Amino acid sequence: MKPEVTPTVVKNCQAEETVSSLLALNASLSPGEAAIKLFGKKEKTGKPSSDADDDLSPASTQDLEIASSCGKWGPTRPGDLFLRVYHDVLCCLEADPLGGVVSPALIGTYGSIPLSVIAPLVDLIRHMSNVIVRAKKEVLFATCSWSASDAIDLISDALKELSRRAGARGERVVVKIIFDKAGPKQFVNPHQKVPVEVYTGEKIKLPHPNEIPNLDLEVSSLHVPLLGTLHAKFMVVDRQIGIVESNNMENNANMEMMTHLEGPVVDSLYDSFLITWYEALDPPLPTRNSPAIHGGFSTSNEPSFQKLFDQGDTREQQAIVQDGNKAKEHLAPHNPGDPHYDNTLADEITRVQAMYSPRPGESRVSAINRHLNDTSKSKAEPTAPDPEPGFEFTPYIAHEKEDMPMAIVSRRPHGSPSNADAFVPQNEAFLSCIRNAKKSIFIQTPDLNAFQLLPALVAAVKRSVEITYYVCLGYNDAGEMMPGQGGTNETFAAKLYKELTPQERTLLHVHWYTAKDQSKPIHHQFSQRACHVKLLIADGHVGIQGSGNQDTQSWYHSQEINIMIDSEATCRKWREGIERNQNTGTYGRGSQEDGAWRDEHGHEAEGATKKSAPPMSWVKGAVGMAKKLQAKGGF
Numbered sequence: 001m002k003p004e005v006t007p008t009v010v011k012n013c014q015a016e017e018t019v020s021s022l023l024a025l026n027a028s029l030s031p032g033e034a035a036i037k038l039f040g041k042k043e044k045t046g047k048p049s050s051d052a053d054d055d056l057s058p059a060s061t062q063d064l065e066i067a068s069s070c071g072k073w074g075p076t077r078p079g080d081l082f083l084r085v086y087h088d089v090l091c092c093l094e095a096d097p098l099g100g101v102v103s104p105a106l107i108g109t110y111g112s113i114p115l116s117v118i119a120p121l122v123d124l125i126r127h128m129s130n131v132i133v134r135a136k137k138e139v140l141f142a143t144c145s146w147s148a149s150d151a152i153d154l155i156s157d158a159l160k161e162l163s164r165r166a167g168a169r170g171e172r173v174v175v176k177i178i179f180d181k182a183g184p185k186q187f188v189n190p191h192q193k194v195p196v197e198v199y200t201g202e203k204i205k206l207p208h209p210n211e212i213p214n215l216d217l218e219v220s221s222l223h224v225p226l227l228g229t230l231h232a233k234f235m236v237v238d239r240q241i242g243i244v245e246s247n248n249m250e251n252n253a254n255m256e257m258m259t260h261l262e263g264p265v266v267d268s269l270y271d272s273f274l275i276t277w278y279e280a281l282d283p284p285l286p287t288r289n290s291p292a293i294h295g296g297f298s299t300s301n302e303p304s305f306q307k308l309f310d311q312g313d314t315r316e317q318q319a320i321v322q323d324g325n326k327a328k329e330h331l332a333p334h335n336p337g338d339p340h341y342d343n344t345l346a347d348e349i350t351r352v353q354a355m356y357s358p359r360p361g362e363s364r365v366s367a368i369n370r371h372l373n374d375t376s377k378s379k380a381e382p383t384a385p386d387p388e389p390g391f392e393f394t395p396y397i398a399h400e401k402e403d404m405p406m407a408i409v410s411r412r413p414h415g416s417p418s419n420a421d422a423f424v425p426q427n428e429a430f431l432s433c434i435r436n437a438k439k440s441i442f443i444q445t446p447d448l449n450a451f452q453l454l455p456a457l458v459a460a461v462k463r464s465v466e467i468t469y470y471v472c473l474g475y476n477d478a479g480e481m482m483p484g485q486g487g488t489n490e491t492f493a494a495k496l497y498k499e500l501t502p503q504e505r506t507l508l509h510v511h512w513y514t515a516k517d518q519s520k521p522i523h524h525q526f527s528q529r530a531c532h533v534k535l536l537i538a539d540g541h542v543g544i545q546g547s548g549n550q551d552t553q554s555w556y557h558s559q560e561i562n563i564m565i566d567s568e569a570t571c572r573k574w575r576e577g578i579e580r581n582q583n584t585g586t587y588g589r590g591s592q593e594d595g596a597w598r599d600e601h602g603h604e605a606e607g608a609t610k611k612s613a614p615p616m617s618w619v620k621g622a623v624g625m626a627k628k629l630q631a632k633g634g635f
Contacts, residue, residue, distance in 0.1 A: 002057075003091035003423075005066050009104065012039075012093065013070035018103035020271045020288070027284035031274035039097040058436060059087040071108020071407065072264065078405035081436055081542050082566035086407050088432035089425045100425035101232070101410045101559060102272045107425075108407050111242075111265030112399075113570055114299040115345060117258040118533065118577040119395030120375035121247045123352055124258045125151045126334050127396070128245075129158035130348050131237050131260075133165060133341050137286040138174040140236040140273045144229060144547075144558075145248035146179040148205045150375075152249055153336030156207050161341065163212035174216045174286055177206070178277060179249070180230035181221035190228070190413075191279050194219040216283055222276065222559075228413030231558035232276065233547045234269055239287035240297040242269040244546050244563050246534045253376035254532035255515070255582060259545055259563065260345075262299060265406045266292035272408065272561060300401035304346035308398050317580070321392045324353025349396040356393050368393050369517040372529065380528040382517040384583055393516050397577045404567040409544060413559040421556050422452065426548050429564055433538035434460050442537040443469040444578060446530070447476060447551040449486030458499045461507045468509040470584045472531050473597065474524035477609050486552040488609045493595025510595040512605070514588035516581055521588055521597055523607030531582065534562075537575065541568040 022034040029037075059067065064080060067087035071078070078086065086108060092099050100107055117124050132139055132155070139162070146152070159175065166173045177199075185192050199206045199219040209217065222230040235243040242261040247254065261269070270292070274281075290296075299305050308316040331354045334340045342348045358367040369382035387393070409429035414421035427450075434441055434456045441460060448471050457467055471489045480488050487495075493510045500508060512521040513531035522529045536544045546562030548554045565571070579585050590597050598604055 003088075005063070005070065005087060005090045006094045009090050009093045009097075010066060010070055012097050012104035013090070013107065015105050018105050018271055019274050020103070020267065020291075023274065023281075023284075024288045027288060030278065030280040032278040035098055035275060038103070059084045063087050071405070072110070073108065073405045074110030074264070074403045076110070076403065076405055076566075078566045079541065081539055082405060082564070084436045085429055085432040085538075085542065085564065088428045089407065089409055092423055092425050092428055095423070096412070098275060099412060100408055101275050101412055101561065102268050102408045106268040106271050106408070108405075109265045109268050110403050110405050111261050111263030112298075112300065112401055112403055113259050113261055113565070114305065114399055114401070115260040116397040116399065116570075116574060116577060117256075117260075117395055118397065118581045119256065120372060121252060121254050121256050122150050122154070122375045123395045124245055124247050124256050125154045125249075126352060127258065127260070127348060128235060128243060129154045129334070129339065130341055131235070131241055131243065132158040133161045135162055135173055135237045136171070137238050139176070140270070140285075141175070141177045142179070142230065142235070142273060142276055143233045143249050144180045144231045145250050146204060147250045148203060149249060149251040150336045151247075151251070152205050154339070155249070156205060157336060157339045159207050159212050159215060159217070161339065163214040166214040172214050172216060174283060176218050176220070176273075176277060176281070178220045178222055178230065180223050182223040182225065186223045187225050190222055190224045191277075192221050193279070194221055218282060220277065220279065222413070224413040224415035226415050227417060227553070227557040228415035229553070229558040230276070230413060231547050231554060232272075232410065232561035234272070234561050236266060236270050236273055238297070239266055239270050239290055239292050242266040244269070244561060246532050246547060251377055253378060253527050253530045255513070255530070257533040257535060257545060260299075261563070262292075262297070263403060264293040265563065268408045272410065276559070298401075299345050302344050302346065304344045305398070308346060308349075309400050316398050317394045318390065320349055320353050320394055320396065320398070323350045325357045327351070328354040328357040328359070349398060352396055353394065356395065364392060365517050372515060372517055376528060378528040380518070380522065383519040384517050384587070385519075387516070391580055393581050394577070395581065397573055399570060399573060402567060402569060404565050404570065407564040408561070409564045410546075410561045411548070411559065414557050419451070419552060419556040426560050426562055427452070427555055429544055429562070430536060430548075430550070431456055433536055433542060433544065437465050437538040439539045440466045441468070442535075442575065443550060444471075444531065444533045444535045445469070445550040446472045446532050447480060447486070447489055447549055449480060449489065449492040449551050450555040451486060451552070452555070453550060454492070454495060454499070457496060457508075461500055461504050464507065466507045466509075468511070470511045470513060470531070470578075470588070472513045472524055473521040473605055474607055474609065475530060477524070480551070490596055490609050493590060497592070497594050505592045508592070510590040511584045511588040512590060512597045514583040514586070516583055518583060519587050520599065521605050523605055525607050531584075533578070535574065535578070537571045541571050542566055543571045543574060545574070
């Protein structure tokens with residue numbers, strides 16, 4: 001039977017009650033109790049997408065009206081493509097109303113994105129730390145891997161500064177942090193409170209309560225055995241600012257992506273955090289009666305931010321480069337152990353850009369190489385030419401104010417090793433974008449090998465949709481070789497091309513991540529350059545950004561969080577940022593015979609994996625999977 005948006009789903013989406021609204025009425029409830037009170041103990045998915053997709057035809061006009069009625073879109077009605085995807089997402093919610101880890105009434109929403117970041121991990125954390133120190137009431141932070149690193153040092157410094165500022169105001173700030181941690185206790189209860197002596201130890205390195213006397217800090221962990229990883233990465237501050245990001249909290253060589261969100265969508269992220277936390281909140285959250293939809297803070301009202309757009313939307317990135325060049329002599333970098341916080345987002349943008357500006361005697365590419373080596377703890381030599389003026393690396397991307405339709409398209413954690421947990425909002429959003437696109441699909445992800453993607457991408461190409469995807473060479477290859485894990489990126493690309501005719505192959509473009517300072521891909525095994533961005537754009541105006549990879553783990557096991565937007569202007573700037581801040585499009589293109597990258601002499605990159613796994617590769621894969629499940633894994 002064809003999946004449909006049932007009357008029950010419509011009722012839930014149009015309801016006034018949510019998990020967060022129940023906690024506002026009764027602070028003694030835990031989020032888990034509120035969820036059960038509203039929706040019962042439904043935690044089972046519907047039939048797998050691979051079965052459901054056989055029946056799916058594009059949503060009808062009536063279907064689109066039903067979907068539109070299930071969201072609060074603000075000033076702009078979503079376009080048909082967005083609504084088709086949203087309709088397919090809602091079809092998942094009959095079996096599990098909280099399958100998207102958010103109350104149904106908060107799935108379809110709207111908001112603005114004043115800032116996107118496409119940069120090395122530490123540059124994302126620089127922004128997060130600035131947002132944290134400006135908090136007035138609460139900080140809610142969820143992530144996957146948490147290990148001693150520059151990222152942790154920046155967050156710890158920020159928490160100490162936040163405590164100092166709160167004390168100066170005579171106030172207290174509530175801070176909740178949750179991350180993934182697998183252990184024996186999770187077999188009893190997937191949610192475990194982390195004791196002070198553990199979270200202040202050398203492995204986690206959060207401040208001791210004595211160091212942050214004006215903060216009420218509570219730390220928890222979540223893991224659903226065996227494979228149900230908490231992979232969602234997001235933060236909510238004062239119920240006014242939301243951050244959705246791709247990065248873990250560790251040292252690595254990854255290029256990452258983040259969006260800074262404001263407006264009613266922050267209420268959706270707040271609700272997602274409560275559902276993720278699940279257990280009682282001690283103390284209760286101070287903003288439980290102050291939803292973002294009632295208005296408040298807006299970055300777009302800051303005069304310094306408005307000034308970025310004095311000469312129009314196409315000018316601000318060049319203005320950012322010029323400001324960074326002027327400021328490099330007098331602005332100290334915001335570093336772990338030596339923080340320099342800014343009062344406004346515009347000032348942050350200038351300070352970070354200054355770190356990419358050439359010093360005396362440096363070329364532009366040498367400046368980029370210096371910064372990428374600093375953040376990756378590596379010594380890679382630059383091989384790319386200087387970027388042309390207008391194509392400099394600009395990590396912080398400012399957006400003019402636009403209230404755009406948004407949807408939260410996420411998934412719960414699923415511990416069983418089977419890949420049956422497929423019919424969930426995240427997966428349906430990805431598949432529906434591919435299914436319903438008429439012109440183009442762009443994807444960037446570390447790995448692309450979820451088994452449902454192969455027929456979906458082939459079908460899209462066969463109906464003349466142009467597919468471009470960027471992946472990382474060798475990312476978690478050992479783990480991806482395990483049976484049921486989808487195989488390496490090289491193997492998947494070869495399978496994909498094999499399904500297409502020579503003429504159809506001209507519509508498929510596989511590229512391998514190439515850093516901005518490089519002229520060829522560097523295999524992940526060398527820990528010098530890698531990409532961890534998770535982004536999908538359909539027809540140039542529907543975008544999905546968040547924590548979800550296009551691999552087996554993210555599709556069938558991990559808890560993920562993603563935002564879907566309907567905005568041509570934002571999607572265009574995302575694509576421009578992707579191209580400005582890496583050389584993947586220029587130097588990383590694979591063969592249109594099998595997708596493999598080869599140099600001008602026909603040689604594959606050093607370390608490239610053979611297209612077919614050798615005998616006993618599962619042994620290597622088992623070791624790789626074990627590493628993925630460690631706290632400092634490849635998620």
